Amino acid sequence: MTHPWFAGRTPRILAHRGFVPPDADGIVENSFAAIAAAHAAGAGYIESDCHVTADGHVVLLHDADLSRVVGDPRPVAxxxxxxxxxxxxxxxxxxxxxxxLEGFPDVRFNLDVKTEAAAVPVGRAVAPHAERVLLASFSDARRRAALDAAGHFGGGIRPATSAGTATIARVLTAVRAHTPWMVRRALAGVDALQIPERRGPVRVLTPRLIDAAHRCGVEVHVWTVNDPLHMxxxxxxxxxxxxxxxxDLALRAVAKGR
Structure with a gap:
């Protein structure tokens, strides 16, 4: 059964850390304004990142510290x-x-759990909204901990999830070895592969990988793509x-292609 997060047509456009319009003055990624701008532009999916503050609140910020965003070297934690x-x-x-989650009830969120400390608080927060949340992390352990917490606190449907780095590595190895059963085993419990097109000199995205994922009922999402022709x-x-x-460009490119 397909998770409700995947309702609707593909390709899905995921607003990366919200949307900062080119003419925006002083707005940064993952801010309230960036999330609102993505929603106003028509994004049905927003990708963001989760950290936990010193007093236990889950906030949407990408970096472990505040140096890049506000010039403060302290860790978010x-x-x-x-x-x-x-x-x-x-x-x-x-x-x-x-x-x-509460302010944008018609948006589906793709949430990257950035730290071990964030896993359970994120799972608890998304539990009532699990039908429109996909949980991700480079760490499979973190995303599984968040999924378990969401299941514990929600009791109903769990969030969707995408593969962590170790799972992606197993999938790539299995695809290159032409072993479909290994691909299916690696992708058990996974709804999406969210990958870069390349990792340094290594090409990650290939037609064979897409076909193998689709045979297992798993979607393939590519990050981060900003050129319409490339899209x-x-x-x-x-x-x-x-x-x-x-x-803005992605939504127009997709509309033109339909």
């Missing part, structure tokens, strides 16, 4: 929610995971989703 709200107030505003080529290749910083 050492800063309180009130401090973060003050620091983010002039650059789009802080948004918590709870605010995102069109990937869609023609058969990918099911595009993670992009240019939600």
């Amino acid at each position: 050492q800063v309180t929610l009130a401090e973060l709200e003050r620091l983010m107030s002039g650059i789009g505003g802080l948004i918590t995971l709870r605010q995102a 069109a080529r990937l869609v023609e290749l058969g990918v099911d989703g595009l993670v992009t910083d240019r939600t």
